[in-house]
Structures are given as C-alpha cells and as structure tokens.
Amino acid sequence: MRAFRRLRRNFEHGVHPAHFKEQTADLPIQRVPFGKDYVMPLGQHIGVPAQAIVTAGERVTRGQLIAEPGGFVSTGLHSPVTGTVREIGDFRGVDGRFAPAIAIEADAFATQQVDAGDGIDWEALSLEEFIKAVQMAGIVGMGGAAFPAHVKLSVPDGVTIRHLLINGAECEPYLTTDHRLMLERPEALLEGAEIMRQKLGAEETVIGIEANKPDAIKIIQQHIAPGDPVRVVPLKVKYPQGAEKMMIKSVFNVEVPAGQLPRDVGVNVNNVGTIVAIADYFLRGIPLIERVVTVAGPGVTYPANLIVPLGTPVRDVVKFCGGLKPGTREMIMGGPMMGRPIASLDVPILKGCSGVLVFTEAETARRKEYPCISCGRCLEACPYFLNPSRLARLSKARMFDEMKAYNVFDCVECGCCTFACPSNIPIVQLIRTAKDDLTHRKEPDA
Amino acid sequence: MKQRDPDLLLFHAPLLRQGMTTPKAMRDVLLALAPATLASMWFFGLSAVLILASCIGGAVAAEWLFADRQARGESLRDASCVLTGLLLGLTLPPGLPLWMAFLGGFIGIALGKVIWGGLGQNLFNPALLGRAFLLATFPIAMTTWVPAVTDGGFLQVYPGNLALPFMQVQIDAMSSATPLGLMKFEQEVTPLTNLMFGKTTGSLGETSGLLLLLGGVFLWLRRDLDWRIPVSILVTVVVFSAILGLFDADRFPSPLFSVFSGGLLLGAIYMATDPVTSPVTPKGAWIFGIGTGVLVMLIRVFGGLPEGVMYAILLMNAATPLIDRYTQPRVFGRGGDSQ
Numbered sequence: 197m198r199a200f201r202r203l204r205r206n207f208e209h210g211v212h213p214a215h216f217k218e219q220t221a222d223l224p225i226q227r228v229p230f231g232k233d234y235v236m237p238l239g240q241h242i243g244v245p246a247q248a249i250v251t252a253g254e255r256v257t258r259g260q261l262i263a264e265p266g267g268f269v270s271t272g273l274h275s276p277v278t279g280t281v282r283e284i285g286d287f288r289g290v291d292g293r294f295a296p297a298i299a300i301e302a303d304a305f306a307t308q309q310v311d312a313g314d315g316i317d318w319e320a321l322s323l324e325e326f327i328k329a330v331q332m333a334g335i336v337g338m339g340g341a342a343f344p345a346h347v348k349l350s351v352p353d354g355v356t357i358r359h360l361l362i363n364g365a366e367c368e369p370y371l372t373t374d375h376r377l378m379l380e381r382p383e384a385l386l387e388g389a390e391i392m393r394q395k396l397g398a399e400e401t402v403i404g405i406e407a408n409k410p411d412a413i414k415i416i417q418q419h420i421a422p423g424d425p426v427r428v429v430p431l432k433v434k435y436p437q438g439a440e441k442m443m444i445k446s447v448f449n450v451e452v453p454a455g456q457l458p459r460d461v462g463v464n465v466n467n468v469g470t471i472v473a474i475a476d477y478f479l480r481g482i483p484l485i486e487r488v489v490t491v492a493g494p495g496v497t498y499p500a501n502l503i504v505p506l507g508t509p510v511r512d513v514v515k516f517c518g519g520l521k522p523g524t525r526e527m528i529m530g531g532p533m534m535g536r537p538i539a540s541l542d543v544p545i546l547k548g549c550s551g552v553l554v555f556t557e558a559e560t561a562r563r564k565e566y567p568c569i570s571c572g573r574c575l576e577a578c579p580y581f582l583n584p585s586r587l588a589r590l591s592k593a594r595m596f597d598e599m600k601a602y603n604v605f606d607c608v609e610c611g612c613c614t615f616a617c618p619s620n621i622p623i624v625q626l627i628r629t630a631k632d633d634l635t636h637r638k639e640p641d642a
Numbered sequence: 643m644k645q646r647d648p649d650l651l652l653f654h655a656p657l658l659r660q661g662m663t664t665p666k667a668m669r670d671v672l673l674a675l676a677p678a679t680l681a682s683m684w685f686f687g688l689s690a691v692l693i694l695a696s697c698i699g700g701a702v703a704a705e706w707l708f709a710d711r712q713a714r715g716e717s718l719r720d721a722s723c724v725l726t727g728l729l730l731g732l733t734l735p736p737g738l739p740l741w742m743a744f745l746g747g748f749i750g751i752a753l754g755k756v757i758w759g760g761l762g763q764n765l766f767n768p769a770l771l772g773r774a775f776l777l778a779t780f781p782i783a784m785t786t787w788v789p790a791v792t793d794g795g796f797l798q799v800y801p802g803n804l805a806l807p808f809m810q811v812q813i814d815a816m817s818s819a820t821p822l823g824l825m826k827f828e829q830e831v832t833p834l835t836n837l838m839f840g841k842t843t844g845s846l847g848e849t850s851g852l853l854l855l856l857g858g859v860f861l862w863l864r865r866d867l868d869w870r871i872p873v874s875i876l877v878t879v880v881v882f883s884a885i886l887g888l889f890d891a892d893r894f895p896s897p898l899f900s901v902f903s904g905g906l907l908l909g910a911i912y913m914a915t916d917p918v919t920s921p922v923t924p925k926g927a928w929i930f931g932i933g934t935g936v937l938v939m940l941i942r943v944f945g946g947l948p949e950g951v952m953y954a955i956l957l958m959n960a961a962t963p964l965i966d967r968y969t970q971p972r973v974f975g976r977g978g979d980s981q
Contacts, residue, residue: 211660213658213660214658291652292652369658441974441975445974451974451975452975453975453976453977454973454974454975454976455975456975520648524648524650525648525650525651526650526651526652526653526657527650528655528657530655531655532655532656532657532658533655533656533657533658534655534656535655536655537650537651537652537653537654537655538650539650539652540647540650541647541650555657559657559658560651560653560657563659563663566663566664566665566720566761566762567664567760567761567762567763568762569664569667569761569762569917569918570762570917570918570920570922571664571667571917571922572868572917572922572923572924572927573662573865575922575923575924575971579974580973580974580975581971581972581973581974582971582973583922583923583970583971585922586922586966586970602970603973603976606973606974606975606976611655611656614656614659615656615658615659615660616660617659618660618662618663618664618666618667619663619664619762620659620663622654624654624656625654
C-alpha cells in the first residue's frame with residue numbers, strides 16, 4: 197500500500213481548480229520597455245526591511261546596491277534602472293498601505309545595459325561567504341512568499357541537507373512564469389541548481405513539475421547530462437502541489453513535522469525562479485533587479501509573460517499588455533488562490549510578484565453566503581487535515597483562543613477550504629482574522 | 643485622452659470557487675429522490691401526491707412563518723425545507739390523514755430546524771423529528787398500513803387521507819402489515835424481489851429499494867453525500883443479521899431482507915447522511931454509521947417495534963457533537979494514524 201502510494205507521487209487532499217494556463221503557456225517571455233518611474237519598497241521580502249544607502253538626487257546605475265539588509269532575515273536591494281533617486285519616502289504598497297520605498301527616475305537616454313561582469317568565483321567561496329553573497333544579491337523566494345533565500349541556506353549544526361528540491365509545480369491557476377523559465381532557460385536552471393547543490397552538500401537535485409507541463413519536463417530531462425545527480429519528478433496536477441511541505445510529501449513521501457522546516461527532514465526547497473536568479477548572479481553577476489511576471493486573466497487585452505524590472509508600476513505593465521478591458525473589477529498580484537488584491541495601478545512589481553491577474557465581474561460577483569451545513573468538503577480539501585468548518589464557526593463566534601486547540605496555526609492559508617465551500621463561507625479569511633488577533637492582540641494592562 | 647482607472651475591488655483570494663453551492667446540493671438530493679417519489683405515486687396513486695404535497699406545504703409554511711420579517715422567503719430559496727418535507731412524506735403511511743402530514747412537516751421545520759437557529763444549526767434531522775412527533779401523537783394512524791393500489795387506479799384515494807382534524811380516525815378496512823411487521827410478529831418472510839421492486843406494504847418511499855439505491859449512487863457520483871455513512875450502516879446491518887442467522891436462521895431476518903425491508907435504505911442513504919446532523923469528520927462518519935446500524939438491528943430484533951431506523955438515526959444525531967469532538971482528524975505533520 198505504501199509503495200503504491202509512493203508511485204502516485206501525491207499528497208492527500210487538496211483541490212482541483214481549472215488551470216486557466218492556456219492564455220499564456222505558449223507565449224515566449226518578452227521584455228517590457230523601460231519607463232520613467234520606479235519605486236522600490238524597502239520591505240518587499242518577509243522579515244526586516246532593507247536600509248537605504250542612497251540619498252535623494254544621487255545617480256544610480258542599473259544593478260547598483262541601493263539598500264543594505266536591515267538584519268539577518270533581510271536582503272539587499274538594487275536599482276532596477278540607471279537614473280536618479282527622486283525621493284526616499286512613503287509610497288503606496290500592494291495592499292494600499294504606505295510604506296518606505298526608494299523612488300527612482302530612469303534616465304531616458306541610458307542604455308539600461310546591465311554591467312554584466314563575469315560573475316563570481318562561487319567555488320572559492322566558503323558557505324558563509326556564499327550565504328552572505330546570496331543575501332547581498334537580494335535573492336528571495338520567487339514563488340510568491342518572498343522569503344529571503346539565504347536564510348534557508350543557513351543550516352544549523354547537526355542538520356544535513358540531502359536533497360535540493362526545485363519547485364516547478366506552479367500549481368496556481370493562470371501563472372506560467374516558472375513554466376516559461378523552465379522551457380526557455382533550462383541551462384540556467386540546471387547551472388543554478390548545481391551551484392546550490394554543491395554549496396549545500398546535497399546528494400541530489402530533484403525537480404518537481406506538475407504533469408500538466410510535459411514540455412518542461414521533457415526539455416529539462418534533455419538537458420540533464422548522463423550521470424548528473426539530477427532527476428525530474430512529474431507530479432499529479434493538484435493544488436497546492438507547490439506548497440513546499442506538500443511537495444516534499446509527494447516526492448519523498450515524508451511529512452515535515454508541524455512547526456518544523458523542510459531542512460529538518462534534510463530537504464531544501466527553492467522555486468524555479470529563485471534558482472535561475474542564483475545562476476544569474478553567480479555566473480553573470482546580475483543581482484535581482486527584474487523578474488518574470490505572467491499578466492493574464494479575463495480582463496487583460498493581450499496576456500503575456502514578461503520580464504519586468506522590479507519597481508515598475510503595474511500601470512506600465514498593464515499598458516504594455518494593451519490595457520484593461522472594460523468591466524475590470526479586481527486585480528491580483530500573485531495567483532488567484534493565494535495572491536493579494538492590488539489596491540491601485542500605481543503599486544510597483546515586487547520581487548515576490550509572480551503574476552498580475554485581471555478579473556472581471558464574473559469572478560468577483562458577490563456570492564451569497566449560506567449557513568455551514570457541515571458537509572465536510574473543506575475537511576476533504578485541507579492539505580493539512582485541519583477542520584476548517586469548525587475553525588470558521590469558532591472564528592465567527594470570536595472564540596479565537598479555542599481555535600488553538602484545533603491547530604489554527606498549522607494553517608498555511610492556501611485557500612482550499614474556501615474554494616471547496618458550497619456555502620461560500622470565507623473560511624480562510626475567518627482563519628486569518630483569528631490568527632492575526634491571536635498574534636497581535638495586546639493584553640490590557642493589568 | 644487619459645483613461646480613468648477602474649475602481650478596483652479588494653476581495654481577498656481565493657477568487658476561484660468550485661461550482662457546487664449549498665442550494666445546488668439540496669436540489670441534487672431532491673433529484674436523487676425523484677425516482678423513488680415517482681414510484682410511490684405509481685404504487686399509492688393520488689394519495690402519495692397528496693401526502694407529499696401536504697408535508698412539503700407544512701414545511702414551507704413553517705419556514706416562511708418563522709423567518710425574519712425582512713428576510714422572509716429568503717431561506718426558502720435553498721430548497722432545504724422542501725427536502726425536509728419530501729423526506730418526511732416518504733416515511734409516512736399512505737393512508738395517513740392529510741392534516742397530520744401537514745402538521746408533521748410544520749413541526750419538523752419549526753421544532754426540528756427554525757428553533758435551533760435555522761439551516762445548519764439543528765441537532766436532529768428535521769424530517770425524522772417531524773415523524774417522531776407524529777408517531778408519538780398519532781400512534782394508530784402512523785402504524786396503519788394499507789396495501790398498494792390494486793384496482794382503483796391512480797385516482798383512488800385512501801379514505802383515511804381525507805379524515806378531518808381531530809375526528810376519530812377511521813381504521814382502514816384493508817389495512818395489512820408491513821414486511822417487517824410480518825417478520826417480527828408472524829415470522830412470515832416477504833419475497834426479496836417484492837422488497838426490491840416495491841411490491842410491498844409500507845410507507846410511501848420505503849417500498850422500492852432499488853430506486854433508492856439508484857438515487858444514492860447519483861449522489862455519490864456528485865459527491866453530495868458522505869459514502870462512509872450509508873456503507874457503514876448497511877454493512878453493519880448485514881453483518882449483524884448474518885451473525886444472528888448463525889444462531890437461528892428461521893427466527894431472525896436474513897441479511898438481504900434486513901437491508902431491503904422497512905426504511906433502512908431511505909434512512910441510510912438520505913437521512914443519516916444529512917450533513918448537518920451527522921459527524922463532519924471521516925472517522926466520525928464510520929462511528930455514526932456503525933452505531934446507527936447496530937441500533938437499527940437492536941430495535942428491530944429485540945425492541946418492541948418492528949422498525950427502528952428513525953429512532954436509531956435520531957439517537958445517533960444526539961451523539962454527533964460528541965463524536966465530532968473526539969474524532970478530530972490527525973493534522974499533517976503531527977503523527978498518529980492517517981485518515
């Protein structure tokens with residue numbers, strides 16, 4: 197039975213949203229022309245915001261370090277364009293809140309060529325130096341969470357990383373950035389993977405790809421030289437196959453214990469985009485100044501896969517794609533299952549932005565909420581085997597403390613429960629509310 | 643010309659939903675019951691139509707009457723009270739006075755659902771609660787069984803149907819016993835084919851086992867019911883009767899007889915699976931089903947009544963919160979057995 201399950205390459209539960217990837221899956225990645233205004237928020241990764249090291253009026257070149265890490269869980273920032281620092285101040289973030297950022301005005305006459313060096317002699321670097329280099333290069337998890345990549349590389353004593361797992365699942369509907377990267381830059385992916393694998397001292401590299409991307413699976417397999425410690429594992433198409441703990445379960449049939457990290461079972465998981473960024477930095481000297489973004493959804497005129505300099509306003513990206521169709525109601529940064537709603541067209545593209553999705557009336561129509569009839573569909577959807585039905589009821593009753601006994605903090609907010617709920621109950625939002633309250637609640641002064 | 647930015651909404655992800663909604667699930671169950679309902683009309687003629695209509699009428703009336711004044715009619719839209727009425731009607735004897743059927747539907751919704759706070763809040767299955775109320779209040783009328791229409795044709799109405807409220811109920815001259823009653827009190831076995839195709843005495847919906855199974859398969863294909871519940875109930879009943887059969891094959895009912903007689907299929911597929919009143923956890927569903935099956939057999943074989951499905955389900959309904967509490971699923975990465 198166990199062996200049979202292993203063959204299925206799967207995790208339990210999860211949901212099957214339609215893929216919606218046909219809009220952009222076959223479109224080659226194009227480069228967005230440079231615009232004028234760029235805004236680089238200092239806190240575009242998880243952790244401590246970076247600290248600006250430039251001042252207003254200063255001239256910066258593309259790829260130049262403009263902010264230093266503000267702590268260990270923090271990364272550097274680089275200017276996405278050659279131009280002049282216009283202002284360091286508060287700018288609107290994705291969620292509409294103002295946060296510190298560096299605004300740069302691009303030089304209209306600059307070539308915007310990156311000063312591509314020869315890269316870095318990464319083999320000579322010690323692990324510590326390598327980690328520092330990744331941090332300074334500003335590389336974060338490119339799948340959406342934007343968690344600084346170097347933090348995952350810092351393994352405590354006594355822990356050995358045996359497998360480097362590369363996440364090419366791209367289980368979110370609409371998104372095709374990792375798909376296109378695997379198709380168009382398989383060499384870079386494998387080079388980056390080799391650098392990571394050697395530095396981590398891992399035995400092998402495993403690339404997990406959902407089975408709905410047979411072309412990507414094929415092309416990568418073709419690029420693997422015989423004898424290389426790399427293998428591609430096709431995965432069942434199911435959301436959230438790309439959640440790292442789900443993927444570890446699918447590939448290695450191991451459950452990462454609750455409250456622990458993949459490294460505790462000897463695995464380091466990185467997104468395809470992250471690995472390509474590693475290759476770009478260590479082999480070509482280009483820090484993280486741009487990324488691939490899928491622009492898709494029913495409300496966009498010409499869907500596309502684009503290389504976008506970080507800090508580009510969403511407005512410019514959308515304009516390049518022919519603008520918004522009439523009837524646009526909502527835009528999402530990231531995927532439709534876990535992405536964040538975009539508050540205004542002026543917000544910038546961030547390191548963790550894998551997609552800009554434009555939705556119309558049909559997807560955003562108010563759905564009538566019915567009472568929970570305990571049908572159990574959410575239990576069968578939750579990949580963490582939680583009881584979302586109970587959690588939602590408790591959250592509605594504001595019984596947040598009771599929710600701890602139901603392991604509310606094990607929830608990764610993947611949204612499967614909400615997707616599956618026939619009563620249209622905003623379960624994941626209710627859970628988020630409770631987690632937020634439990635984390636940030638201030639006890640009244642005694 | 644500068645285009646105006648659209649006013650963007652900030653609905654939180656996930657924006658995608660699967661297609662199923664609660665009213666659709668309710669309508670699926672209604673659809674699944676359609677063959678058995680039509681069969682009841684075939685067997686019992688106009689009486690079946692009138693009884694079902696009275697039950698649904700009572701249920702809808704209660705739902706409407708006790709709804710919020712502003713939201714009146716709103717809660718009717720999910721069709722759940724129509725389903726309650728239909729399910730209740732299918733458990734009633736065909737010769738029951740119509741006013742009792744209406745009252746049963748009304749009480750089922752009023753005391754079985756609205757008083758608890760409406761859909762999703764009730765502890766007991768509303769249809770069965772309505773039936774329990776009728777059985778306790780009108781024991782004679784509720785246990786007077788008439789045979790299926792034989793000669794009068796579709797338009798024949800049982801005289802009992804038309805009894806006026808609170809008048810002496812006419813005991814039907816043609817009354818006869820159900821297969822379970824025959825088994826229990828006279829040790830007479832009804833042929834299995836009759837049980838499967840519905841040529842027996844009994845309440846409206848319980849006479850045609852095959853059509854009920856057909857609807858159950860439809861619901862299972864549509865993922866509208868937790869298959870664990872009917873499967874565990876039926877398996878328990880089969881195993882229980884098989885064990886009894888080892889002791890005395892003549893005295894105790896055979897496994898297939900147990901499954902196809904009485905309201906077991908109707909109860910196991912359509913009532914025990916009411917998501918609101920059954921456990922939400924997979925492990926709990928097994929416990930609930932096995933418990934129901936055991937109780938059904940205990941009541942049928944050792945109790946004073948020929949049929950025990952209703953009380954078995956209601957008793958397990960009462961145990962559901964407790965079952966749910968102690969069968970929380972194992973959380974990913976927290977050890978223990980996998981579901």
